[in-house]
Amino acid sequence: MSSIFKSASEIANSLTAGDVTAVEVAQEHLDRIAAVDTDVHAFLHVDTAGALAQAAAIDKRRAAGEKLPALAGVPLALKDVMTQEGIPTTCGSKMLEGWRPPYDSTVVAKLKANGVVILGKTNMDEFAMGSSTENSAYGPTHNPWDLTRIPGGSGGGSAAALASFEAPLAIGTDTGGSIRQPAAVTGTVGVKPTYGAVSRYGLVAFSSSLDQAGPCARNVLDTALLHEAIAGYDPKDSTSINAPVGKMVEAAKKLDVKGMKIGIVKELSGDGYQAGVKARFNEAIEALVSAGAEIVEVSAPNFEYALAAYYLIAPSECSSNLARFDSMRYGIRVGDDGVKSAEEVMRMTRELGFGKEVKRRIILGTYALSSGYYDAYYGSAQKVRTLIKQDFDAAFAKADVLVSPTCPTTAFKIGEKANDPLAMYLNDIATIPVNMAGIGGMSLPCGLAEEDGLPVGFQIMSPAMRDELMYQVGGTLEAALLSKWGKPLLSSAPALGAK
Ligand code: GLN
Helix, strand or coil, X not given: CCHHHCCHHHHHHHHHHCCCCHHHHHHHXXXXXXXXXXXXXXXEEECHHHHHHHHHHHHHHHHCCCCCCCCCCCEEEEXXXXXXXXXXXXXXCHHHXXXXXXXXCHHHHHHHHCCCEEEEEECCCHHHCCCCCCCCCCCCCCECCECCXXXXXXXXXXXXXXXXXXXXXXXXECCCCCCHHHHHHHCCEEEECCCCCECCCCECCCCCCCCCEEEEECCHHHHHHHHHHHECCCCCCXXXXXXXXXXXXXXXXXXXXXXXXXXXXXXXXXXXXXXXXXXXXXXXXXXXXHCCXXXXXXXXXXXXXXXXXXXXXXXXXXXXXXXXXXXXXXXXXXXXXXXXXXXXXXXXXXXXXXXXXXXXXXXXXXXXXXXXXXXXXXXXXXXXXXXXXXXXXXXXXXXXEEEEECCCCCCCECCCCXXXXXXXXXXXXXXXXXXXXXXXXXXXXXXXXXXXXCEEEEXXXXXXXXXXXXXXXXXXXXXXXXXXXXXXXXXXXXXXXXC
16 A cells, blocks of 8 residues: 555554655655645645655665654655745745745754654745635645635645645644644644744744644644654743653553543534534534543633634734845845835835735734724733633633534635635634633544535644643544544545545
């Protein structure tokens, strides 16, 4: 069987057993990308030579008898918001076209140290602003379940690469849901670790107090393996948490939730959720009850304000972060004829370099931070953030983890919400509170909605620095659902000839 249909841990086992070489595995994935990515458009850049060279280096070390890290030789797709030395990094924006960063992000440095083979950079909404990948300056990514639909966003490229068997592992980043929502709508698994658990050094900043990188894969165990590979304290990130990385892999393998209290968040599972989403969510809850969990209902009354507060905090921080794109230091430079003023060149560069959604957010954020409005908007949003955190604290006093559907609906059609920012923003209603409180969140598939046959995501939220709890509950739920279905959800994925 080709390695493309295997999980990361299965690939790792065949590599260790000597059944296959890392170069063969990389080549099979590069061939798959060549075969299907014209339809899916998950990748913005495929680093064929680099991937094969990394794989060859792993094979050489293995042949020399070296004991290698767990994921050595396993291929990965990297969201184009992470710097990798010498490799184009655009963040889905025209602004950074042609930019090749001179350094590795900490996540990339850790991937390299773990021998993970980086296949290339994946498509995303421009500067990670969006929920559909339609805001990419390089055209949308298509959902492998139905090519006319969105793969979620902003990390739609990473999720689509997994769902189309172009890579068994991927890196995403999640500011308001960009790992979990794409995972939900593509039938894959995505984890936003506790804020500060994975270094932000070399992650191009959107909203620094919310941004967090995390692991994506097709099953819970693979995300746990990748989580352990990329997490840990980094002095280069001032908000990095200086504490040991939890035992995610061990937790993912426990397959036991007896005696655990699982809290259903009342405010995140009521009106506005598609019928098939609610039905699959309820079945997943039943599966957890059968596995021995105790269900409690918790209320988080301030979650109702989370979306509004997010759309003040995130644009405010983005208006400041994106000020660095000034035509002087990175990326493109427009109109520099030696006569125009620096201000004029800057204006023309920003006018041409940024897309509509990025401009909208810079304007919103600049307004919210301006003198006279700061307290009313940004200040109030920060207060809401504290209230949300208090709601989580109260809920976690009653439950070990909290759960909800990841998104209100399954994947919508490309173009359906592109001109309706508010409708687009509502996708993240259930994911945003997690970022606001800095805690952990996972999405894993819990079935297909009967009305459209598309995947539904189940969200698990764990207290800060207790990310292993998500893996324990997620691993148990995944095993229970798998024994019910008889085969993984993605094996029935449609358009691309999945096995
Ligand atoms: N969809 C949300 C937004 O557009 C979240 C994006 C993200 O997590 N990067 O802001």
